[in-house]
Amino acid sequence: MHNAFEQLAALDLKMLRMLLLLIETKNLSRTAEILEIQQSTVSYQLGKLREALGDPLLIRCGRNLEPSPYAIQIQPALTAQLQSLENLLFESQFDPLKATGTLRIACHRNGARSFIHALISQMNKTLPQVRLDIVDWNERVPEMLREARLDFAIGFAPDNLSQVTASPLGKINYQVVMANTHPLACTPLTESQLFDYPHIVVNTHEAVERWLNYLATKHHQHRNIAFSSSSMEFAAMALAGTDRLMFAAETKDRFFQQYDVSTHPAPFIPAQSLCLLFHERASLDPLRMFGKSMIEEAVSTVLKSG
Numbered sequence: 001m002h003n004a005f006e007q008l009a010a011l012d013l014k015m016l017r018m019l020l021l022l023i024e025t026k027n028l029s030r031t032a033e034i035l036e037i038q039q040s041t042v043s044y045q046l047g048k049l050r051e052a053l054g055d056p057l058l059i060r061c062g063r064n065l066e067p068s069p070y071a072i073q074i075q076p077a078l079t080a081q082l083q084s085l086e087n088l089l090f091e092s093q094f095d096p097l098k099a100t101g102t103l104r105i106a107c108h109r110n111g112a113r114s115f116i117h118a119l120i121s122q123m124n125k126t127l128p129q130v131r132l133d134i135v136d137w138n139e140r141v142p143e144m145l146r147e148a149r150l151d152f153a154i155g156f157a158p159d160n161l162s163q164v165t166a167s168p169l170g171k172i173n174y175q176v177v178m179a180n181t182h183p184l185a186c187t188p189l190t191e192s193q194l195f196d197y198p199h200i201v202v203n204t205h206e207a208v209e210r211w212l213n214y215l216a217t218k219h220h221q222h223r224n225i226a227f228s229s230s231s232m233e234f235a236a237m238a239l240a241g242t243d244r245l246m247f248a249a250e251t252k253d254r255f256f257q258q259y260d261v262s263t264h265p266a267p268f269i270p271a272q273s274l275c276l277l278f279h280e281r282a283s284l285d286p287l288r289m290f291g292k293s294m295i296e297e298a299v300s301t302v303l304k305s306g
Contacts (some may be wrong), residue, residue, distance in 0.1 A: 003036050004053065011048075011049070011052055011081050013082070013085075014045075015048065015054075016030060016078060016082060016256075017035075017082065018035060018046075019043055019046075019049055019057065019071070019215075020041060020075065020078060020079055020240055021034060021035065022042070022046065022057075022058055022065065022132055023067045023071055023072075023075050024141075025063045025208070026058070026065045026067070026104060026254070027053065027063075027064055028042050028043060028065070028305070030132060038224040046259075048059065051215070053070075055068055055070040055071070056068050057071045058069070058071060058250065059217075061208065069120060069192065070192050070238050070306055071283050072147075073147070073289050075148070075296070076148030076281055077148075077281050080134075080281045080285040080288075081286070083285055083286065084285070094286035094287070094290065095199070096126050096290055097126070097127075097128060097129075098128045099127060099129060099130055099255040099286075099287050099290070100130060101130055101131070101287050102130065102131040102132075102133050102251070103123075103127075103130060103131070103132055103133065103134045103151055103152070103287070103288070103291045104134075104135070104149070104150050104151045104152075105132070105133070105134050105135075105150070105151065105152045105153065105154065105295070106135050106136065106137050106138070106141050106144070106150050106152075106153040106154070106155070106253045107134065107136075107137055107153065107155060107289060108136070108137045108154075108155050108204070108232060108234040108249070109136060109155040109231075109233060109255065110232045110248055110251055110255045110256075111172075111249060111251030111255065111302075112134075112253070113253050113254075113255065114251075114253050114302045115298055116134065116297060117155070118298040118302055119132070119294070119295065119298040120132065120182070122294050122297065123300055126290075127196065127287075127290070127291070127294070127304075128289075130287065130291075132167050135150075136230075136231065137153065137155045137156075137204050138204065139203065139230055140159065140206055140231045141153045141155070141204075141277065142158055142160050142161060142162070142164050144164070144279070145164050145278065145279045146163050146164065146197040146279060147188070148279070148281065150283060150293070151278065151279075151288055151291065152276060152277065152278050152288075152291070152292065152295055153276075153277040153278075154169070154274070154275070154276055154295070155203060155204065155251075155274070155277070155298065156204075156206070156207055156208075156272050156273070156274065156275065157275045157277065158170075158204070159205075159206055159274070161277075162280055163279060163280070164207065164277055165277065165278055165279070165280065166276070166277050167275060167276045167277075167278070167296075168273045168274070168275055169273075169274045169276055169296065169299045169300070169303070170274050170299070170300070170303045171271040171272070171273060171274070172249045172250065172251065172271060172272050173249075173250045173266075173269075173271050173282065174208060174247055174248065174249060174250060174264070174266040174271070174272065174276045175247070175248060175250040175263045175264060175265055175266050176245055176246070176247060176257055176263070176264045176265075176266045177236070177237045177239060177245070177246040177247070177248050177262075178197075178239060178243075178244070178245055178246070178261060178264075179240055179241060179242055179244070179260060179261055179262075180260050180261060180262050180272050181241060181260075182197075182243055182245075182262070183243060183281070184197075184264075184305075185262045188265075189245075189262060189264055191219075191268040192219065192269070194215060194216075194219075194221075194245070195215075195216055195219065195221035195222065195223060195224075195246050197224075197243050197244060198225070198226035198242075198243070198244045198245070199212070199223055199224065199225055199226065199230075199245050199246070199247075200225075200227045200228070200229075200235050200238050200242065200244050200245065200246040201225055201227070201228035201235075201246075202228075202229065202230070202232060202235050202246070202247075203228045203229065203230055204230050204250075205247070205249075207272055207284070208247055208269060208272065211231060211269055211270065212247065212269070215268065224241075226238075232254060232255070234249065235248075235261065236255075236256060236259045236261060239259070239261050240259070240260055240261075245267060248263075249272070250263075250265070251276075274303075276295060276296060276299070278292065
C-alpha cells in the first residue's frame with residue numbers, strides 16, 4: 001500500500017489528463033497542440049508515466065501511437081474518476097442540454113421497437129447533443145460492459161456477472177412461437193407437448209434454457225435442438241415451414257408480425273426479470289448517471305403501456 005501511494009505521488013492530474021488525450025489522439029504533436037505545451041514536454045511526461053505505471057502505455061505504430069492493452073483498460077475508469085473529482089472539488093453542475101458524448105446500449109430485438117422510440121424521444125428533449133449507439137444483444141455483453149465497449153444493456157441477466165450490476169426493471173412473461181403451418185398453431189400448447197417437436201434456441205436466454213432443460217428432465221424427455229442463434233431475427237426465420245418451437249419474451253411489441261409465425265402464451269415458463277446491466281463506472285460519470293435514469297424511465301413507460 002505504501003509503495004502504491006509513493007507511485008501515485010509521483011504523478012499529477014495534468015499528466016493523467018495528458019495520458020487520456022494521448023490515448024484519444026494517438027499523436028504527440030496533436031496532444032501538445034491541444035494542451036498548448038511543447039512536444040518535448042509531452043514526451044517527457046509520457047516517460048514519467050511509463051516509469052510510474054510500469055507499462056509502455058502508447059506504442060509507436062507508423063506515424064502514430066497505439067494504446068497498450070493496459071492503457072485501453074484504464075481509460076474509461078480514469079476518465080470517470082477525473083470527472084468525479086472535478087465535480088467533487090468544484091461543484092460543477094451537469095447540464096444535460098449541453099452534454100456531449102455517446103451512450104452505447106445493447107438490447108434484444110424483440111421488444112426493442114417501443115423502447116427505442118421512447119428513449120430517442122426522451123434523448124431529443126433532454127440530451128439533444130448526445131449520440132445513441134444501440135447494438136443487438138449477444139453473448140459478449142458482460143465482457144463488453146467490463147471493457148467499456150458498452151455503457152448499458154437491457155435484457156435478462158446472464159450467468160457471468162463479474163464486475164457488472166444487474167438492476168431489475170420488471171417481470172416479463174414468455175410465449176411459444178411457431179410457424180403458422182405448425183400442427184399446434186391453432187391449439188394451446190401444453191407442457192407435456194413441449195418435447196414432441198424440435199426447438200430453436202436463442203442462446204442469450206440462459207435462464208429460460210435452464211428451465212426448459214429442467215422440464216425435460218421432469219418429464220423424462222430429450223430436447224431436440226434444431227437450430228441456435230444469438231439473433232432473434234435469424235431464429236424467427238428458421239421457424240418458417242417447419243414444426244419447430246421457439247420460446248421468446250412476450251414484450252407486446254408486435255415483433256413477430258413481420259414473420260409467418262403465430263405466438264401462444266407459455267404459462268409453464270415462469271416470468272423472467274428484465275434487467276438493466278451496467279458497470280460500476282456508470283455511477284461515476286454524470287452523463288451515464290443521467291442516461292441510466294433516462295433508460296429506466298423509458299423502459300418503465302414501455303412496460304406500463306404494454
